[in-house]
Amino acid sequence: MLVGVCEDDAAIRRLLGRALTYAGHEVLAAHDGREALRLFGADSAVDVVVMDIGLPDSDGRDVTQALRSAGQTAPVVFLTALGERHDRLSGFSSGGDDYVAKPFDVAELIARIEAMERRGRHVSTVSTGLVLDPAGHVVRTDSGEVLLTPTEFRVLAAITSRPGEVVRRRTVVAAAWPDGALVSENTIDSFIRRVRTKLVSVDSPVTIETVRGVGFRCR
Amino acid sequence: MLVGVCEDDAAIRRLLGRALTYAGHEVLAAHDGREALRLFGADSAVDVVVMDIGLPDSDGRDVTQALRSAGQTAPVVFLTALGERHDRLSGFSSGGDDYVAKPFDVAELIARIEAMERRGRHVSTVSTGLVLDPAGHVVRTDSGEVLLTPTEFRVLAAITSRPGEVVRRRTVVAAAWPDGALVSENTIDSFIRRVRTKLVSVDSPVTIETVRGVGFRCR
DNA sequence: TGCGTCCGGTCAGGTTGTCGGCAGGTCGGC
Protein backbone atom coordinates (compact mmCIF):
# COMPACT_ATOMS: atom_id res chain seq x y z
CA MET A 1 0.00 0.00 0.00
CA LEU A 2 1.17 3.48 -0.82
CA VAL A 3 0.65 6.10 1.86
CA GLY A 4 0.95 9.79 1.15
CA VAL A 5 2.11 11.80 4.13
CA CYS A 6 1.81 15.57 4.22
CA GLU A 7 3.49 16.99 7.30
CA ASP A 8 5.70 20.02 7.77
CA ASP A 9 7.46 18.88 10.91
CA ALA A 10 10.48 16.91 9.71
CA ALA A 11 10.72 14.87 12.90
CA ILE A 12 7.17 13.62 12.63
CA ARG A 13 7.60 13.03 8.91
CA ARG A 14 10.63 10.83 9.55
CA LEU A 15 8.89 9.03 12.38
CA LEU A 16 5.91 8.22 10.20
CA GLY A 17 8.10 7.26 7.30
CA ARG A 18 10.04 4.77 9.35
CA ALA A 19 7.00 3.31 11.09
CA LEU A 20 5.02 2.87 7.90
CA THR A 21 7.94 1.36 6.07
CA TYR A 22 8.51 -0.98 8.94
CA ALA A 23 4.84 -1.99 8.72
CA GLY A 24 5.36 -2.94 5.10
CA HIS A 25 4.01 0.10 3.33
CA GLU A 26 5.49 2.57 0.91
CA VAL A 27 5.57 6.23 1.70
CA LEU A 28 5.38 9.38 -0.37
CA ALA A 29 6.24 12.37 1.77
CA ALA A 30 5.31 15.99 1.17
CA HIS A 31 6.27 18.83 3.46
CA ASP A 32 3.62 21.33 2.45
CA GLY A 33 0.37 21.71 0.59
CA ARG A 34 1.84 22.57 -2.78
CA GLU A 35 4.00 19.48 -2.80
CA ALA A 36 1.06 17.39 -1.64
CA LEU A 37 -1.02 18.55 -4.57
CA ARG A 38 1.78 17.65 -6.94
CA LEU A 39 2.48 14.23 -5.44
CA PHE A 40 -1.00 13.10 -4.45
CA GLY A 41 -2.99 14.36 -7.41
CA ALA A 42 -5.69 12.43 -9.20
CA ASP A 43 -3.35 10.19 -11.14
CA SER A 44 -1.23 9.42 -8.13
CA ALA A 45 -1.26 5.85 -6.89
CA VAL A 46 -1.63 6.72 -3.22
CA ASP A 47 -4.14 4.57 -1.37
CA VAL A 48 -4.43 6.70 1.75
CA VAL A 49 -3.33 10.20 2.63
CA VAL A 50 -2.16 11.34 6.07
CA MET A 51 -2.72 15.07 6.23
CA ASP A 52 -1.59 17.48 8.90
CA ILE A 53 -4.10 20.22 9.55
CA GLY A 54 -1.59 22.89 10.45
CA LEU A 55 0.65 23.37 7.46
CA PRO A 56 2.89 26.37 6.94
CA ASP A 57 1.49 27.41 3.59
CA SER A 58 -2.14 26.44 4.02
CA ASP A 59 -4.73 24.54 5.98
CA GLY A 60 -4.73 20.75 5.50
CA ARG A 61 -8.44 20.85 4.94
CA ASP A 62 -8.08 23.21 2.03
CA VAL A 63 -5.39 21.02 0.56
CA THR A 64 -7.68 18.03 0.87
CA GLN A 65 -10.49 19.90 -0.79
CA ALA A 66 -8.17 20.75 -3.63
CA LEU A 67 -7.19 17.11 -3.93
CA ARG A 68 -10.83 16.10 -4.01
CA SER A 69 -11.74 18.54 -6.71
CA ALA A 70 -8.74 17.28 -8.64
CA GLY A 71 -10.40 13.87 -8.60
CA GLN A 72 -8.44 12.20 -5.83
CA THR A 73 -10.78 9.91 -3.91
CA ALA A 74 -8.37 8.19 -1.54
CA PRO A 75 -9.45 8.45 2.09
CA VAL A 76 -7.66 10.94 4.33
CA VAL A 77 -6.52 10.67 7.93
CA PHE A 78 -6.17 14.12 9.48
CA LEU A 79 -3.64 14.92 12.14
CA THR A 80 -5.17 17.54 14.41
CA ALA A 81 -3.30 19.69 16.87
CA LEU A 82 -3.79 19.10 20.54
CA GLY A 83 -7.03 20.64 21.67
CA GLU A 84 -8.41 20.95 18.17
CA ARG A 85 -12.11 20.26 18.29
CA HIS A 86 -13.11 17.20 16.32
CA ASP A 87 -16.35 18.71 15.23
CA ARG A 88 -14.49 21.43 13.41
CA LEU A 89 -13.73 18.72 10.91
CA SER A 90 -17.08 17.07 10.74
CA GLY A 91 -18.67 19.61 8.49
CA PHE A 92 -15.83 19.25 6.11
CA SER A 93 -14.47 15.75 6.14
CA SER A 94 -16.48 13.30 4.14
CA GLY A 95 -17.84 10.21 5.82
CA GLY A 96 -14.93 7.99 5.03
CA ASP A 97 -12.24 10.16 6.55
CA ASP A 98 -10.74 9.94 9.99
CA TYR A 99 -8.80 12.13 12.37
CA VAL A 100 -6.11 11.51 14.94
CA ALA A 101 -5.06 14.02 17.58
CA LYS A 102 -1.45 14.88 18.21
CA PRO A 103 0.43 13.62 20.07
CA PHE A 104 -0.62 10.31 18.57
CA ASP A 105 0.25 6.73 19.26
CA VAL A 106 2.07 5.48 16.18
CA ALA A 107 0.62 1.99 16.38
CA GLU A 108 -2.89 3.36 16.58
CA LEU A 109 -2.36 5.67 13.67
CA ILE A 110 -1.10 2.85 11.51
CA ALA A 111 -4.04 0.69 12.52
CA ARG A 112 -6.41 3.43 11.43
CA ILE A 113 -4.57 3.93 8.18
CA GLU A 114 -4.84 0.25 7.40
CA ALA A 115 -8.51 0.22 8.33
CA MET A 116 -9.06 3.06 5.89
CA GLU A 117 -7.29 1.26 3.17
CA ARG A 118 -9.50 -1.77 3.58
CA ARG A 119 -12.58 0.34 3.10
CA GLY A 120 -11.38 2.68 0.43
CA ARG A 121 -9.67 0.14 -1.74
CA HIS A 122 -12.68 -0.66 -3.82
CA VAL A 123 -14.32 2.40 -5.17
CA SER A 124 -16.58 -0.28 -6.42
CA THR A 125 -18.23 0.29 -9.70
CA VAL A 126 -21.21 -1.81 -10.48
CA SER A 127 -20.70 -2.97 -14.01
CA THR A 128 -23.15 -0.59 -15.61
CA GLY A 129 -22.25 2.95 -14.86
CA LEU A 130 -22.88 3.28 -11.16
CA VAL A 131 -19.92 4.29 -9.05
CA LEU A 132 -19.88 3.79 -5.29
CA ASP A 133 -17.35 6.03 -3.62
CA PRO A 134 -16.85 4.97 -0.02
CA ALA A 135 -14.51 7.83 0.74
CA GLY A 136 -17.29 10.34 0.23
CA HIS A 137 -20.36 8.14 0.60
CA VAL A 138 -21.27 9.36 -2.82
CA VAL A 139 -22.95 7.55 -5.69
CA ARG A 140 -22.17 8.78 -9.16
CA THR A 141 -23.69 8.16 -12.54
CA ASP A 142 -23.25 9.84 -15.88
CA SER A 143 -26.01 12.27 -15.07
CA GLY A 144 -24.99 13.31 -11.61
CA GLU A 145 -24.09 12.31 -8.10
CA VAL A 146 -25.92 12.07 -4.82
CA LEU A 147 -24.79 11.93 -1.21
CA LEU A 148 -25.84 8.94 0.86
CA THR A 149 -25.93 8.74 4.63
CA PRO A 150 -23.60 6.13 6.16
CA THR A 151 -26.34 3.58 6.70
CA GLU A 152 -27.83 4.11 3.27
CA PHE A 153 -24.41 3.60 1.79
CA ARG A 154 -23.86 0.31 3.61
CA VAL A 155 -27.25 -0.96 2.50
CA LEU A 156 -26.56 -0.12 -1.12
CA ALA A 157 -23.05 -1.54 -0.97
CA ALA A 158 -24.34 -4.80 0.44
CA ILE A 159 -26.72 -5.25 -2.44
CA THR A 160 -24.52 -4.05 -5.28
CA SER A 161 -21.63 -6.16 -4.08
CA ARG A 162 -23.30 -9.10 -5.78
CA PRO A 163 -24.91 -7.91 -8.97
CA GLY A 164 -27.56 -10.26 -10.25
CA GLU A 165 -27.61 -12.31 -7.09
CA VAL A 166 -30.31 -12.19 -4.52
CA VAL A 167 -29.05 -10.76 -1.25
CA ARG A 168 -31.09 -11.97 1.68
CA ARG A 169 -32.60 -9.57 4.12
CA ARG A 170 -30.55 -10.91 6.96
CA THR A 171 -27.42 -10.42 4.91
CA VAL A 172 -28.33 -6.81 4.38
CA VAL A 173 -28.85 -6.38 8.11
CA ALA A 174 -25.52 -7.96 8.89
CA ALA A 175 -23.78 -5.66 6.45
CA ALA A 176 -25.54 -2.43 7.31
CA TRP A 177 -25.64 -2.88 11.07
CA PRO A 178 -22.33 -4.63 11.73
CA ASP A 179 -22.57 -4.04 15.46
CA GLY A 180 -25.44 -6.47 15.57
CA ALA A 181 -28.03 -3.86 16.40
CA LEU A 182 -31.56 -5.16 16.40
CA VAL A 183 -33.60 -3.32 13.86
CA SER A 184 -37.15 -4.03 12.87
CA GLU A 185 -37.89 -5.55 9.50
CA ASN A 186 -39.50 -2.34 8.54
CA THR A 187 -36.32 -0.37 9.06
CA ILE A 188 -34.76 -2.27 6.20
CA ASP A 189 -37.68 -1.36 4.00
CA SER A 190 -37.27 2.27 4.93
CA PHE A 191 -33.64 2.35 3.94
CA ILE A 192 -34.28 0.46 0.75
CA ARG A 193 -36.85 3.05 -0.08
CA ARG A 194 -34.50 5.94 0.65
CA VAL A 195 -31.75 4.40 -1.40
CA ARG A 196 -34.12 3.75 -4.27
CA THR A 197 -35.31 7.32 -4.21
CA LYS A 198 -31.76 8.61 -4.36
CA LEU A 199 -30.85 6.23 -7.16
CA VAL A 200 -33.78 7.48 -9.18
CA SER A 201 -32.75 11.08 -8.54
CA VAL A 202 -29.53 10.50 -10.47
CA ASP A 203 -31.09 8.38 -13.22
CA SER A 204 -29.24 5.34 -12.01
CA PRO A 205 -29.15 2.55 -14.58
CA VAL A 206 -29.05 0.19 -11.61
CA THR A 207 -32.23 -0.51 -9.72
CA ILE A 208 -32.93 -2.52 -6.61
CA GLU A 209 -35.64 -5.03 -7.21
CA THR A 210 -37.22 -7.05 -4.46
CA VAL A 211 -37.46 -10.81 -4.54
CA ARG A 212 -40.45 -11.45 -2.39
CA GLY A 213 -39.80 -13.72 0.52
CA VAL A 214 -36.05 -13.76 -0.04
CA GLY A 215 -34.37 -10.40 -0.32
CA PHE A 216 -33.19 -7.87 -2.87
CA ARG A 217 -31.27 -7.91 -6.08
CA CYS A 218 -29.72 -5.25 -8.26
CA ARG A 219 -29.49 -5.24 -12.01
CA MET B 1 -28.96 -21.24 -0.02
CA LEU B 2 -30.41 -24.66 -0.61
CA VAL B 3 -29.77 -27.16 2.16
CA GLY B 4 -30.34 -30.85 1.67
CA VAL B 5 -31.39 -32.62 4.85
CA CYS B 6 -31.24 -36.40 5.09
CA GLU B 7 -32.74 -37.58 8.35
CA ASP B 8 -35.11 -40.46 9.09
CA ASP B 9 -36.57 -39.03 12.28
CA ALA B 10 -39.56 -36.95 11.18
CA ALA B 11 -39.44 -34.76 14.28
CA ILE B 12 -35.84 -33.73 13.68
CA ARG B 13 -36.51 -33.30 9.98
CA ARG B 14 -39.34 -30.92 10.71
CA LEU B 15 -37.29 -29.09 13.33
CA LEU B 16 -34.45 -28.56 10.89
CA GLY B 17 -36.83 -27.65 8.12
CA ARG B 18 -38.47 -24.97 10.16
CA ALA B 19 -35.25 -23.61 11.64
CA LEU B 20 -33.46 -23.41 8.32
CA THR B 21 -36.42 -21.85 6.61
CA TYR B 22 -36.67 -19.33 9.38
CA ALA B 23 -32.98 -18.55 8.90
CA GLY B 24 -33.69 -17.71 5.29
CA HIS B 25 -32.62 -20.90 3.57
CA GLU B 26 -34.37 -23.37 1.40
CA VAL B 27 -34.62 -26.98 2.35
CA LEU B 28 -34.85 -30.21 0.43
CA ALA B 29 -35.68 -33.06 2.76
CA ALA B 30 -35.01 -36.77 2.31
CA HIS B 31 -35.94 -39.43 4.81
CA ASP B 32 -33.52 -42.13 3.81
CA GLY B 33 -30.40 -42.80 1.81
CA ARG B 34 -32.13 -43.78 -1.40
CA GLU B 35 -34.12 -40.61 -1.47
CA ALA B 36 -31.03 -38.58 -0.62
CA LEU B 37 -29.23 -40.05 -3.60
CA ARG B 38 -32.13 -39.14 -5.80
CA LEU B 39 -32.57 -35.60 -4.47
CA PHE B 40 -28.99 -34.62 -3.75
CA GLY B 41 -27.31 -36.17 -6.76
CA ALA B 42 -24.71 -34.48 -8.88
CA ASP B 43 -27.24 -32.39 -10.74
CA SER B 44 -29.00 -31.22 -7.62
CA ALA B 45 -28.83 -27.59 -6.65
CA VAL B 46 -28.05 -28.24 -2.98
CA ASP B 47 -25.28 -26.12 -1.54
CA VAL B 48 -24.80 -28.07 1.66
CA VAL B 49 -26.01 -31.45 2.82
CA VAL B 50 -26.93 -32.31 6.40
CA MET B 51 -26.58 -36.07 6.74
CA ASP B 52 -27.62 -38.25 9.61
CA ILE B 53 -25.18 -41.08 10.21
CA GLY B 54 -27.74 -43.58 11.43
CA LEU B 55 -30.27 -44.10 8.68
CA PRO B 56 -32.70 -47.00 8.51
CA ASP B 57 -31.61 -48.29 5.12
CA SER B 58 -27.92 -47.48 5.21
CA ASP B 59 -25.09 -45.62 6.87
CA GLY B 60 -24.94 -41.90 6.17
CA ARG B 61 -21.26 -42.22 5.39
CA ASP B 62 -21.98 -44.71 2.66
CA VAL B 63 -24.65 -42.47 1.24
CA THR B 64 -22.20 -39.60 1.19
CA GLN B 65 -19.63 -41.73 -0.54
CA ALA B 66 -22.20 -42.61 -3.14
CA LEU B 67 -23.03 -38.95 -3.60
CA ARG B 68 -19.36 -38.18 -4.01
CA SER B 69 -18.82 -40.82 -6.63
CA ALA B 70 -21.90 -39.51 -8.39
CA GLY B 71 -20.09 -36.20 -8.68
CA GLN B 72 -21.75 -34.28 -5.88
CA THR B 73 -19.16 -31.95 -4.37
CA ALA B 74 -21.27 -29.96 -1.91
CA PRO B 75 -19.92 -30.05 1.63
CA VAL B 76 -21.62 -32.31 4.15
CA VAL B 77 -22.44 -31.77 7.81
CA PHE B 78 -22.81 -35.10 9.59
CA LEU B 79 -25.14 -35.62 12.51
CA THR B 80 -23.55 -38.18 14.76
CA ALA B 81 -25.33 -40.13 17.46
CA LEU B 82 -24.60 -39.34 21.06
CA GLY B 83 -21.28 -40.84 22.05
CA GLU B 84 -20.17 -41.41 18.50
CA ARG B 85 -16.46 -40.80 18.34
CA HIS B 86 -15.52 -38.00 16.00
CA ASP B 87 -12.35 -39.68 14.90
CA ARG B 88 -14.39 -42.47 13.39
CA LEU B 89 -15.28 -39.94 10.77
CA SER B 90 -11.89 -38.39 10.31
CA GLY B 91 -10.56 -41.00 7.96
CA PHE B 92 -13.59 -40.72 5.80
CA SER B 93 -14.87 -37.18 5.60
CA SER B 94 -13.17 -34.97 3.10
CA GLY B 95 -11.55 -31.74 4.19
CA GLY B 96 -14.57 -29.54 3.75
CA ASP B 97 -16.94 -31.61 5.83
CA ASP B 98 -18.05 -31.11 9.39
CA TYR B 99 -19.85 -33.04 12.09
CA VAL B 100 -22.25 -32.16 14.86
CA ALA B 101 -23.21 -34.48 17.71
CA LYS B 102 -26.81 -35.14 18.67
CA PRO B 103 -28.44 -33.69 20.58
CA PHE B 104 -27.34 -30.55 18.80
CA ASP B 105 -27.92 -26.88 19.33
CA VAL B 106 -29.95 -25.70 16.37
CA ALA B 107 -28.32 -22.28 16.29
CA GLU B 108 -24.88 -23.82 16.24
CA LEU B 109 -25.78 -26.23 13.49
CA ILE B 110 -27.12 -23.42 11.35
CA ALA B 111 -24.00 -21.36 11.97
CA ARG B 112 -21.86 -24.25 10.76
CA ILE B 113 -24.03 -24.78 7.72
CA GLU B 114 -23.72 -21.13 6.81
CA ALA B 115 -19.98 -21.24 7.25
CA MET B 116 -19.91 -24.05 4.72
CA GLU B 117 -21.85 -22.04 2.21
CA ARG B 118 -19.25 -19.32 2.07
CA ARG B 119 -16.81 -21.82 0.64
CA GLY B 120 -18.61 -23.46 -2.18
CA ARG B 121 -21.29 -21.78 -4.15
CA HIS B 122 -22.12 -23.42 -7.36
CA VAL B 123 -24.79 -23.42 -9.95
CA SER B 124 -26.39 -26.60 -11.03
CA THR B 125 -27.05 -27.36 -14.62
CA VAL B 126 -29.60 -29.84 -15.74
CA SER B 127 -27.90 -31.63 -18.56
CA THR B 128 -29.49 -29.74 -21.42
CA GLY B 129 -29.36 -26.02 -21.15
CA LEU B 130 -31.45 -25.30 -18.09
CA VAL B 131 -29.64 -23.63 -15.22
CA LEU B 132 -31.05 -23.61 -11.72
CA ASP B 133 -29.39 -20.79 -9.86
CA PRO B 134 -30.14 -20.86 -6.14
CA ALA B 135 -28.13 -17.70 -5.50
CA GLY B 136 -30.22 -15.69 -7.91
CA HIS B 137 -33.38 -17.66 -7.37
CA VAL B 138 -33.81 -17.88 -11.10
CA VAL B 139 -33.77 -20.41 -13.90
CA ARG B 140 -31.85 -19.53 -16.99
CA THR B 141 -31.86 -20.77 -20.51
CA ASP B 142 -30.23 -19.50 -23.66
CA SER B 143 -33.19 -17.30 -24.33
CA GLY B 144 -33.65 -15.70 -20.95
CA GLU B 145 -34.21 -16.09 -17.27
CA VAL B 146 -37.22 -16.09 -15.02
CA LEU B 147 -37.63 -15.51 -11.32
CA LEU B 148 -39.13 -18.32 -9.27
CA THR B 149 -40.83 -18.02 -5.91
CA PRO B 150 -39.31 -20.05 -3.08
CA THR B 151 -41.89 -22.83 -3.34
CA GLU B 152 -41.75 -22.99 -7.11
CA PHE B 153 -37.99 -23.27 -6.89
CA ARG B 154 -38.14 -26.19 -4.48
CA VAL B 155 -40.66 -28.00 -6.63
CA LEU B 156 -38.56 -27.60 -9.75
CA ALA B 157 -35.38 -28.54 -7.92
CA ALA B 158 -36.97 -31.72 -6.64
CA ILE B 159 -37.96 -32.81 -10.12
CA THR B 160 -34.87 -31.78 -12.03
CA SER B 161 -32.61 -33.39 -9.45
CA ARG B 162 -33.22 -36.71 -11.18
CA PRO B 163 -33.46 -36.02 -14.91
CA GLY B 164 -35.24 -38.78 -16.78
CA GLU B 165 -36.44 -40.50 -13.66
CA VAL B 166 -39.90 -40.39 -12.21
CA VAL B 167 -40.22 -38.39 -9.01
CA ARG B 168 -43.20 -39.41 -6.91
CA ARG B 169 -45.73 -36.87 -5.85
CA ARG B 170 -45.04 -37.54 -2.20
CA THR B 171 -41.36 -36.95 -2.83
CA VAL B 172 -42.14 -33.58 -4.32
CA VAL B 173 -44.23 -32.74 -1.28
CA ALA B 174 -41.44 -33.76 1.10
CA ALA B 175 -38.94 -31.68 -0.80
CA ALA B 176 -41.03 -28.59 -1.35
CA TRP B 177 -42.70 -28.48 2.04
CA PRO B 178 -39.89 -29.57 4.37
CA ASP B 179 -41.69 -28.34 7.46
CA GLY B 180 -44.14 -31.15 7.00
CA ALA B 181 -47.07 -28.98 6.06
CA LEU B 182 -50.04 -30.92 4.77
CA VAL B 183 -51.05 -29.70 1.38
CA SER B 184 -53.76 -31.00 -0.82
CA GLU B 185 -52.94 -33.00 -3.93
CA ASN B 186 -54.30 -30.19 -5.95
CA THR B 187 -51.81 -27.72 -4.57
CA ILE B 188 -49.02 -29.71 -6.14
CA ASP B 189 -50.79 -29.51 -9.45
CA SER B 190 -51.07 -25.77 -9.04
CA PHE B 191 -47.36 -25.37 -8.52
CA ILE B 192 -46.48 -27.76 -11.31
CA ARG B 193 -48.59 -25.64 -13.54
CA ARG B 194 -46.94 -22.42 -12.43
CA VAL B 195 -43.49 -23.87 -12.91
CA ARG B 196 -44.43 -25.19 -16.34
CA THR B 197 -45.71 -21.80 -17.36
CA LYS B 198 -42.50 -20.14 -16.30
CA LEU B 199 -40.39 -22.75 -18.06
CA VAL B 200 -42.30 -22.16 -21.26
CA SER B 201 -41.83 -18.41 -20.90
CA VAL B 202 -38.07 -18.86 -21.27
CA ASP B 203 -38.28 -21.52 -23.99
CA SER B 204 -36.90 -24.12 -21.66
CA PRO B 205 -35.61 -27.21 -23.44
CA VAL B 206 -36.58 -29.11 -20.32
CA THR B 207 -40.22 -29.91 -19.73
CA ILE B 208 -42.02 -31.53 -16.85
CA GLU B 209 -44.08 -34.45 -18.03
CA THR B 210 -46.53 -36.27 -15.84
CA VAL B 211 -46.47 -40.00 -15.29
CA ARG B 212 -50.03 -40.83 -14.51
CA GLY B 213 -50.55 -42.43 -11.14
CA VAL B 214 -46.93 -42.04 -10.09
CA GLY B 215 -45.48 -38.57 -10.32
CA PHE B 216 -43.47 -36.33 -12.63
CA ARG B 217 -40.40 -36.55 -14.77
CA CYS B 218 -38.31 -34.02 -16.60
CA ARG B 219 -36.57 -34.43 -19.91
C1' DT C 1 -29.01 28.40 25.60
C1' DG C 2 -32.54 27.83 22.32
C1' DC C 3 -33.65 26.81 17.49
C1' DG C 4 -33.29 24.38 13.14
C1' DT C 5 -31.58 20.43 10.58
C1' DC C 6 -30.26 15.87 9.67
C1' DC C 7 -30.21 11.06 10.56
C1' DG C 8 -31.79 6.72 12.20
C1' DG C 9 -35.47 4.05 13.50
C1' DT C 10 -40.42 2.98 14.04
C1' DC C 11 -45.40 3.00 13.11
C1' DA C 12 -49.81 2.65 10.79
C1' DG C 13 -52.17 1.92 6.74
C1' DG C 14 -52.49 0.81 1.93
C1' DT C 15 -50.90 -2.33 -1.82
C1' DT C 16 -49.26 -6.39 -4.02
C1' DG C 17 -47.72 -11.17 -4.72
C1' DT C 18 -47.72 -15.78 -3.08
C1' DC C 19 -49.96 -19.59 -1.57
C1' DG C 20 -53.28 -22.90 -1.21
C1' DG C 21 -57.55 -24.59 -2.66
C1' DC C 22 -61.97 -24.93 -5.29
C1' DA C 23 -64.88 -26.02 -9.25
C1' DG C 24 -65.23 -27.61 -13.45
C1' DG C 25 -63.23 -29.33 -17.77
C1' DT C 26 -60.21 -32.85 -19.99
C1' DC C 27 -57.70 -36.94 -20.61
C1' DG C 28 -56.60 -41.88 -20.35
C1' DG C 29 -57.44 -46.59 -19.00
C1' DC C 30 -60.68 -50.25 -18.42
Place this chain on the structure above:
DNA sequence: GCCGACCTGCCGACAACCTGACCGGACGCA
Protein backbone atom coordinates in the same frame (compact mmCIF):
# COMPACT_ATOMS: atom_id res chain seq x y z
C1' DG D 1 -69.24 -45.01 -21.24
C1' DC D 2 -67.42 -44.60 -16.65
C1' DC D 3 -64.24 -43.43 -13.28
C1' DG D 4 -60.29 -41.57 -11.36
C1' DA D 5 -56.28 -38.74 -12.19
C1' DC D 6 -54.87 -34.63 -13.86
C1' DC D 7 -55.15 -29.76 -15.92
C1' DT D 8 -56.82 -25.04 -15.88
C1' DG D 9 -58.80 -20.68 -14.56
C1' DC D 10 -59.84 -18.36 -10.82
C1' DC D 11 -60.46 -16.55 -6.10
C1' DG D 12 -59.78 -15.44 -1.06
C1' DA D 13 -56.59 -15.05 2.78
C1' DC D 14 -52.61 -13.69 4.37
C1' DA D 15 -47.97 -12.21 4.73
C1' DA D 16 -44.56 -9.40 2.67
C1' DC D 17 -43.74 -5.24 1.12
C1' DC D 18 -44.16 -0.12 0.11
C1' DT D 19 -45.17 4.45 1.55
C1' DG D 20 -45.71 8.67 4.06
C1' DA D 21 -45.39 10.41 8.36
C1' DC D 22 -43.57 10.90 12.80
C1' DC D 23 -40.30 11.14 16.78
C1' DG D 24 -36.15 11.37 19.58
C1' DG D 25 -31.40 12.29 19.66
C1' DA D 26 -27.18 14.35 17.87
C1' DC D 27 -25.24 18.17 16.08
C1' DG D 28 -24.49 22.91 14.04
C1' DC D 29 -25.51 27.59 14.47
C1' DA D 30 -26.65 31.96 16.33
